[in-house]
Structure formats: C-alpha cells, structure tokens
Amino acid sequence: MINEVSKRIRALPKEVLAKFINLPVADQKILNLLGIMMTDRLFFEYMYDVYREKLIIGNLEFDNMDTRIFLENKSEQSEKVAGAYRTYLKEANLIVEDGDSTTVRKIILDIDLENKMRDKDLHPHLRVFLGE
Numbered sequence: 324m325i326n327e328v329s330k331r332i333r334a335l336p337k338e339v340l341a342k343f344i345n346l347p348v349a350d351q352k353i354l355n356l357l358g359i360m361m362t363d364r365l366f367f368e369y370m371y372d373v374y375r376e377k378l379i380i381g382n383l384e385f386d387n388m389d390t391r392i393f394l395e396n397k398s399e400q401s402e403k404v405a406g407a408y409r410t411y412l413k414e415a416n417l418i419v420e421d422g423d424s425t426t427v428r429k430i431i432l433d434i435d436l437e438n439k440m441r442d443k444d445l446h447p448h449l450r451v452f453l454g455e
Contacts, residue, residue: 331358336443356415378454385425
C-alpha cells in the first residue's frame with residue numbers, strides 16, 4: 324500500500340503536490356484520485372469514459388453496470404477491478420450511495436489547484452473532474 328501511495332505522489336507535478344497540505348480534505352482526496360489516474364491508464368480511461376460522460380450528459384445515476392459495461396468494452400471482465408474502481412470513487416466522494424441507489428457527485432475544485440492542473444499538462448485529467 325505504501326508503495327502505491329508513493330508511486331501516486333511521484334506521478335503528481337511538484338507544483339500541484341505542493342498545494343496538497345493547504346487544500347481542503349475534499350480536494351486532497353481528488354489529488355489522490357488524480358495520482359491513481361496518472362499511474363493507472365485503465366482507471367484514467369474509466370474516469371474519462373464513465374464519470375466524465377455522466378457529468379456531461381447529466382445522467383447522475385451510477386450503478387455496477389456502468390463499470391461492467393466499461394470493462395466489457397475493454398475486454399477485461401474483472402469484479403476485483405470493478406470493486407476497486409468503485410471504492411476509489413467513493414473514497415474521493417465522486418459517487419454517493421443512498422440506500423439502493425448511487426449517484427455521481429459533481430465536484431468544485433480549489434481554483435488554484437484547477438489552474439495548476441491546466442498549467443501542468445493535466446488538462447485531460449481536469450476535464451474528467453469538471454465534466455468537460
């Protein structure tokens with residue numbers, strides 16, 4: 324686990340990482356998720372194709388089929404991967420479970436963090452979080 328966290332930290336641009344300590348916890352969680360996206364290409368594609376698309380079209384219902392369809396399209400049917408991705412989204416507060424339903428939550432990033440992400444070739448990742 325420590326190796327994974329270390330790998331995520333090293334993947335983040337120094338200017339973005341330097342903001343971490345001064346960010347609210349919600350944005351710190353997003354930076355953690357950004358580190359995952361930067362070190363796991365499949366997860367980045369998942370976020371780009373699933374989470375971002377839901378924000379764009381306004382379909383905020385999120386269920387296991389969203390992940391399964393993505394993985395089937397990638398020819399990787401893995402419950403373990405699907406479960407891990409769902410956990411990542413929950414821990415970053417990008418999805419919220421309420422009884423039997425789960426919904427996508429649109430986030431508002433710290434403006435300085437957003438600007439740093441624009442400046443550091445993280446624009447595709449930023450587009451995921453903003454739903455652009």
